[in-house]
Amino acid sequence: VPPLIVAPSILAADFARLAEEVRAVEHAADWLHVDVMDNHFVPNLTIGLPVVQSLRAATELPFDVHLMIEDPRRWAPGYADAGAYNVTFHVEACDDPVALAKDLRSAGAKAGLAIDRDTPIEPYLELLPSFDTLLIMTIKAGFGGQRFIPQLLEKVRTARRHVDSGHLELRIEVDGGIAADTIEQAAAAGADAFVAGTAVYGADDPAEAVRRLRAQAER
Ligand code: DX5
Ligand code: ZN
Numbered sequence: 397v398p399p400l401i402v403a404p405s406i407l408a409a410d411f412a413r414l415a416e417e418v419r420a421v422e423h424a425a426d427w428l429h430v431d432v433m434d435n436h437f438v439p440n441l442t443i444g445l446p447v448v449q450s451l452r453a454a455t456e457l458p459f460d461v462h463l464m465i466e467d468p469r470r471w472a473p474g475y476a477d478a479g480a481y482n483v484t485f486h487v488e489a490c491d492d493p494v495a496l497a498k499d500l501r502s503a504g505a506k507a508g509l510a511i512d513r514d515t516p517i518e519p520y521l522e523l524l525p526s527f528d529t530l531l532i533m534t535i536k537a538g539f540g541g542q543r544f545i546p547q548l549l550e551k552v553r554t555a556r557r558h559v560d561s562g563h564l565e566l567r568i569e570v571d572g573g574i575a576a577d578t579i580e581q582a583a584a585a586g587a588d589a590f591v592a593g594t595a596v597y598g599a600d601d602p603a604e605a606v607r608r609l610r611a612q613a614e615r
């Protein structure tokens with residue numbers, strides 16, 4: 397298990413050249429972050445299951461699917477069946493997160509719980525033993541290219557204390573506005589998985605951008 401995970405988000409890639417864009421980071425990245433938005437849970441609309449199924453054959457990278465959708469109990473297991481490594485859904489969209497985590501694990505995927513900008517973390521700490529990943533948004537979910545909100549790292553610190561004191565096996569992932577400067581703050585707060593869209597695909601050399609981010613996080 398690599399100590400730190402860097403997960404480029406294809407939301408910032410050129411959707412007309414998806415396979416190529418994914419291969420550009422294949423040897424530098426740990427996971428590929430795939431943002432699924434349904435125009436209901438968030439106002440934006442991105443890609444869904446058919447694209448994930450097709451893309452699965454184009455790369456060896458594990459898929460870190462981030463579902464920003466309503467009714468994840470209906471849709472999430474399909475992403476596990478499509479070969480996603482980790483499937484993360486939002487706590488705000490699910491009334492029985494532990495049951496869905498179980499479904500995902502029995503479908504062969506890791507289970508992730510996402511916490512959006514305006515959602516406190518404390519009520520959900522007790523659910524964490526059922527999960528493999530905790531995704532703490534460092535922006536409001538919905539769009540790439542937004543500004544990192546440093547105050548949200550307080551949730552990362554709280555989660556890190558809880559994970560360490562309970563000896564939980566759980567990745568703490570941050571998503572939104574992660575770049576060379578902010579990744580260091582997020583790592584210091586206790587995150588060990590980092591999603592980056594604009595900072596990777598906005599760079600001339602996406603693979604080099606991933607390597608730089610990793611080096612920053614390791615400092
Ligand atoms: C936004 C998505 C993010 C997005 C991050 O809701 O969940 O994964 O791609 O993009 P940047 O890194 O540009 O903030
Ligand atoms: Zn995301």
